[in-house]
Amino acid sequence: MVTTGFSNLYRQQYISQMASQQFDLLVIGGGITGCGIALDAALRGMKVALIEKSDFASGTSSRSTKLIHGGLRYLKQLEFKLVRDVGSERAVVHRNARHVVIPEKMLLPIVEGGSLGKLPTSLGLLVYDLLAGVKAEERRKMLDRHETYKAEPLLNTNGLLGGGLYFEYRTDDSRLVIELAKSAYANGALLLNYAQSTKFIYDSTGKVTGATVTDHNSGNSFDIRAKVIVNACGPWVDLLRKEDNSLKGKRLQLTKGVHLVFPYEKLPLKQAAYFDVGDGRMIFAIPRDNITYVGTTDTVYNESIDSPNCTKADADYLLKAINHMFPSAGLQLNDIQSTWAGLRPLIHEDGKSASELSRKDEIMVSSSGLISIAGGKLTGYRLMAEKIVDLAEKKLGRKHTPSTTKNYRLSGGEFKDEDDFTNSLKQFLAQGEKLGIAPQVVSRWFYRYGKNVQQLFEIYLSQSKHANATELTETQYGVKHEMVHTLSDFTIRRTGNVFFNYPATKSQLPFIATAITSLLNLPEEAKTQQLSRASSEFEMVVAFKH
């Protein structure tokens, strides 16, 4: 069906194709949930279209704690099934996208008066490992007080009783989403960013048969017809249910979660830590490249869904927690380099506080046939997609074809096993050296693009004389193969540079804006607009400081 690359260069062709046929499945929302559904359905031979009102992963799916985890804390809430399902899924997500899902050692300090005692923690971590089917060599290790302090010398020794070491996986949420989107595209799905569903179309019996879509690039509208329509709009799910006149029964309760980013030297942790805050909640501190990020908060949210931000109160809460656990760091407001804030699309439960609400996913089918899905976790995206596509098959009256995503390697993640992964990195480093590309750059590319680094090398060959050859190569790859349309798409969601390397990124913005707009043949004013929009977005993430 698709005849061109995954790029906004072919936007008009995508729109013509979307407007001129009836799809089996229309997915609204390009976060992890929507892109996961699009891939599963495309692999089962369905004709699939997906629209995203902004950029892929611009909602919650670029604003998480970036862990593929079973949710140790859900054990405290006795959610054994959730821990088992999502916990065992970690290994699957890792195996299918090794370049963006990496094992991460976690330290769980046990402190006097904390919510975790030594014995319950030891048992809890063991149950966690067993429920999740963790390999023997990766199972939890309990540490005494001295060993814990040795593992993390920045820890507050006051009241420190010991600790536990266990494994989770770290990811880059928005890169995981884009690899899913690329994989869905490679299997015949049509996906478009900056395309918003504004109205549903119904037949004479009241069944939903399509959606009117606004193309935010041109301002024009077009219709997409489909036999089954899925609302995978995360925090926006209820807005679409309202539009469908089906906002009855279960409703969303949004809660906000904020993360703070510090330069690594301000909080130089030896490994990630997961610790008690003192109010019954727990937070993560995760070192990564040149930074350490800390999060998260969990507060009921009733403001604008489009622009959740870190407030001074959020920052103060996290600073207090981190300074209590790592007092020698003495972190202050001005040490915060960047932040991100995301909204959890949870299902409202009477009488429960934000952090007590279940993270389970929920599927709602309206009388018009609209399927809505909300809740869940990044980690369980594949299982959620499987359920939705099974349901879509039934609605389509098709014979059941089992999902094949369990063993499907995502774009860039086509490694046979761990050895292949390690050897591929070595080969790319050797190839990069011959091309004159610094090993740090090759390694960074490898953990972003996996096997697709080969395509970046090919682009680099035509750029190598340029002063900013590596940046230009990456930008070109983003525009030509990853649907980059704006400066923020590239600097936030394709590379994470704004979150993880804000000071250096700031100076590169004009150059990258020029590259993107000229590659997409956009007029000069588009560059100015993109720059000013990106600057205000970046300023917003640290606005609470002023």
Ligand code: FAD
């Ligand atoms: P979203 O990512 O929000 O996607 C919905 C998309 O729909 C958006 O991109 C939006 O622009 C689009 N949309 C809305 N309206 C329209 C429309 N009319 N037309 C077209 N498109 C539309 N999970 C984990 O597994 N591990 C973690 O470490 C973790 N940490 C978290 C930390 C925080 C602070 C939060 C908030 C969540 C965390 N989660 C974590 C949960 C996880 O991030 C979410 O469950 C997941 O990202 C939700 O994805 P989604 O696709 O359903 O929603």
